[in-house]
Amino acid sequence: MEIMGFLGQGFLVALKPLNLLLALFGCFTGTVLGMLPGLGPINGVAILLPIAFALQLPPESALILLAAVYMGCEYGGRISSILLNVPGDAGAIMTTLDGNPMAKKGFAGVALSISAIASFSGSLIATIGITLFAPLLANWALSFGPAEYFVLVVFAISTLGGMLGGKPVKALLGCFIGLALATVGIDSGTGVYRLTFDNVHLSDGIQFIVLVIGLFAISEILIMLEHTHAGQVALKTSGRMLFNAKEFGQTFFTMLRSAIMGFGIGVLPGAGATVASAIAYTTEKRLNDKDGTFGKGDIRGVAAPEAANNASAGGSFIPMLTLGVPGSGTTAVMLGALTLYNITPGPLLFQQKPEIVWGLIASLFIANIILVIMNIPLIGLFTRIMAIPYSIMVPLIAAVSFVGVYGIHSGTFDLVLMVVLGVIGYILRKMDFPTAPIILGFVLAELMEQNLRRALAITNGDISILFESPISITLWILSALVLILPVALRFRARRQAKASPDPLNP
Amino acid sequence: MSDRIFAVVWLAVCALIAVQMQQLEIPFSYEPVGPKAFPSLLAGLMALCCIYLLVKPDTDIQWPDASGIRKGLVLIAVLFGYAILFEQLGFPLATALMVVVVSRLFGGSWLNGLITGVLTGVLGYLFFDRLLQVTLPIGQLWR
Structure with a gap:
């Protein structure tokens, strides 16, 4: 019961007045940002990170704030999915399928409350999972040498390419671009300047915050400009606000299954909430859709994706904390946040900085309780915030982004570079490049390059060390599988489609 | 079309990285890999992805009017x-x-x-x- 002792210490950290206040603020802000179409957890965490840093919050407090925002976003995304039929963030896309039809039938209150409970159970199961499995994984990872670490990053990059939907090459290219951006600046091994083009401002490299804000706030603003729909009409939340016992019973096992599935998917590096909610929804549909009610307002179709996306958000903390390899774009930003504090996440974190790890885990429990309490009675307030027009929201986001970036170096160069990166980010996004791989590549570059160099220094340049240990070999095989399997499956599906024409689209 | 333009531009960036890395002067190195290898490897991998995009570009990209x-x-x-x-x-x-x-x-x-x-x-x-x-x-x- 060593874990309970650590968790107890974690609660002592998380229950400090400052940290509680930050969790409360983070939960509220997260829900609002998650709810606003276009803004998701990665934007929310990106916008608040520089502020947290400029305020000189201690690292555990900054992490607690960001984690609360992350969880809040996963809660908030469902509100606009249900009431507007517009997903508030990518993880909430599947929630529109049954959430909005339910709201149209007059069960908006029921859909909102059951999805709040589904979010709660997803997060709760994931947090319990973190408490149980993270220390084990951290212990195991202590035996990793540089070669294993290098192959682990290769595996993380491969899962990105394999999992992120229909554009594997663009996901991989994005990741390589992120890796390459991170090599700008002074090389820590030899002290030579790489790719700085004799610009003094680039000698320190591209600041993480500048890239994050450029990619996730500035480019988002440009994307939003194309969706200037004036005042969307939200469906009314009249009628019964709370689900009844029968509805809870109906969805209980759905939530349980989806949460466990979401958690497992979240733990995999690269695959995030979007994949988890899609898989959970299709699984429930296959299991339960006997009367063809899915897609027409089936309550299980609301519970499944919500439980899954919250659980996957929780699960993605595990690889970040234990291996230093983030499980999602948002945890990649948090990992970058930790490195700003000169803290290297990884297995040693559990021994060297237990207050950070366990404080974070305890605050996940607390944030989850705050969120479920906040999200059921305060739903009226949130729907009113949803009516704030872009013409007020967008300039505010711009101002806060600039404040945050200016706060690090107090210079004009970073602001200009941020806008440049924002414009590039916008162009990439318009071309269907997923942006999360770029940031993942950026935060993984140092880990990848240094471990490659360290491994090859051991053998004086002989690359066979990368293929020696059982762990490395397994990771190589898994990397190859996640890259090849989707291609093979698609190839097979295409051949089958040719052999027997699809009855729906002849 | 957009993909092809992007691929050409980014191939040029890859070439630039590769040239920059070749011109890098390293005073003295204690390790076999050195600072050149990793960026050069990335330039190569990015170039491969760009060539794929040149051959098989997406056709469904929509720009605003x-x-x-x-x-x-x-x-x-x-x-x-x-x-x-x-x-x-x-x-x-x-x-x-x-x-x-x-x-x-x-x-x-x-x-x-x-x-x-x-x-x-x-x-x-x-x-x-x-x-x-x-x-x-x-x-x-x-x-």
Whole structure:
């Protein structure tokens, strides 16, 4: 019961007045940002990170704030999915399928409350999972040498390419671009300047915050400009606000299954909430859709994706904390946040900085309780915030982004570079490049390059060390599988489609 | 088409990285790999992806129409202006100006933009600089 002792210490950290206040603020802000179409957890965490840093919050407090925002976003995304039929963030896309039809039938209150409970159970199961499995994984990872670490990053990059939907090459290219951006600046091994083009401002490299804000706030603003729909009409939340016992019973096992599935998917590096909610929804549909009610307002179709996306958000903390390899774009930003504090996440974190790890885990429990309490009675307030027009929201986001970036170096160069990166980010996004791989590549570059160099220094340049240990070999095989399997499956599906024409689209 | 243009541009970037890495002068290295290898490897991998995009580009990319692009360019210009004038004009004034134009671009009225702009500039300065101690420039005019 060593874990309970650590968790107890974690609660002592998380229950400090400052940290509680930050969790409360983070939960509220997260829900609002998650709810606003276009803004998701990665934007929310990106916008608040520089502020947290400029305020000189201690690292555990900054992490607690960001984690609360992350969880809040996963809660908030469902509100606009249900009431507007517009997903508030990518993880909430599947929630529109049954959430909005339910709201149209007059069960908006029921859909909102059951999805709040589904979010709660997803997060709760994931947090319990973190408490149980993270220390084990951290212990195991202590035996990793540089070669294993290098192959682990290769595996993380491969899962990105394999999992992120229909554009594997663009996901991989994005990741390589992120890796390459991170090599700008002074090389820590030899002290030579790489790719700085004799610009003094680039000698320190591209600041993480500048890239994050450029990619996730500035480019988002440009994307939003194309969706200037004036005042969307939200469906009314009249009628019964709370689900009844029968509805809870109906969805209980759905939530349980989806949460466990979401958690497992979240733990995999690269695959995030979007994949988890899609898989959970299709699984429930296959299991339960006997009367063809899915897609027409089936309550299980609301519970499944919500439980899954919250659980996957929780699960993605595990690889970040234990291996230093983030499980999602948002945890990649948090990992970058930790490195700003000169803290290297990884297995040693559990021994060297237990207050950070366990404080974070305890605050996940607390944030989850705050969120479920906040999200059921305060739903009226949130729907009113949803009516704030872009013409007020967008300039505010711009101002806060600039404040945050200016706060690090107090210079004009970073602001200009941020806008440049924002414009590039916008162009990439318009071309269907997923942006999360770029940031993942950026935060993984140092880990990848240094471990490659360290491994090859051991053998004086002989690359066979990368293929020696059982762990490395397994990771190589898994990397190859996640890259090849989707291609093979698609190839097979295409051949089958040719052999027997699809009855729906002849 | 967009994919092809991007692939060509990025191939040039890859070539630039590769050339830069070749020209890098390393004083003395204790390790077999050195600082050149990793960026060069990345340039190669990116080039492979670009060649794939050249051969099999996506055809379903949609850019905004002419008026959308015009609005986008105005917004980009405003953001660059805000970045450059942030220190000179100071946070309150630069922010107020930025908010007025951006708010207009997003369909707000002049009056609403002006009110939001002045409030954001002044209250934002007091909130961040005075209350939270995040240093912001006040600008030359008010000194």
